[in-house]
Amino acid sequence: MASSMRSLLSDHSRYVESFRLFLENSTEHQCMLEFIEKKLPGIISSIGNGKSAINILSVGGGSGEIDLQILAEVQAKYPGVAINNEVIEPSGEQILSYKERVAKTSNLENIKFTWHKETSSEYESRMNEKKEFKKWDFIHMIQMLYYVKDIRTTIQYFQGLLEAEGKLLIIFVSETSGWANLWRKFGLRLPRNDLCLYASSADIKELLDTVGLKYQDYELPSTMDITNCFVKGNKDGELLLDFLTETCNFSKTAPLDLKTEIMEELKDPECSKEKDGKVFFNNNLNAIVIEP
16 A cells, blocks of 8 residues: 555545535435435334433434434424433534534424534443443434444444334445445555444344344435546545545545556446446445344
């Protein structure tokens, strides 16, 4: 590996910019929202039975866009019931965006929000130190398990905090996606970061089977327009390439052979489809719902 290659996570502002472009060019949020509208009501159908308050824990809640959609579905299912929504999020910037979003959203009167500026492992350590084992009716971990040191212990810890009728929702990149293909072929040649795991939903399901946890999974079809990645010198394309490879300034710092192989792979049918002169990367997600 060329020594000049470094993880995209080492440059926070570039990561944020490339992530914003990823959301603009992909159906990531749309496919999640469709899942929340169509499938979530059935999944949460018994979490609040007979309760005067529902406790929800958002692990890696980001800026809150998806969280508020989840809360709207819980409110619709349990009208008038109080909701305690606690958020674990290490980025102060994201928490600020979340708070601003809440301030602009109506019909949240029955929801109490609490934010914890920390990682999931810091939360776990803090709770263990306080010997506090609060139980939750619904816990969700959306697109965040890439950034933990140990996926298995993280899932087991939070699954252990579920109430008897509770549910733990994980949304993660699908084993059928272009991501899984890229990481399988090139993961060892890209810069590794302590907090970025090249895993897919297949790894999570295998882990759940091994420890004997019950779960259901749902495929969430999604695409990302990566046409600009093939336009030399295109700034947006370069940022999207950074995001795809988790590498800061990939097009400028990657060895020529690696860059050539990855650009060819991105056009391979296992990764992308070409339609009307555009290249659409397979961004499929998997939603996994774990029982107590």
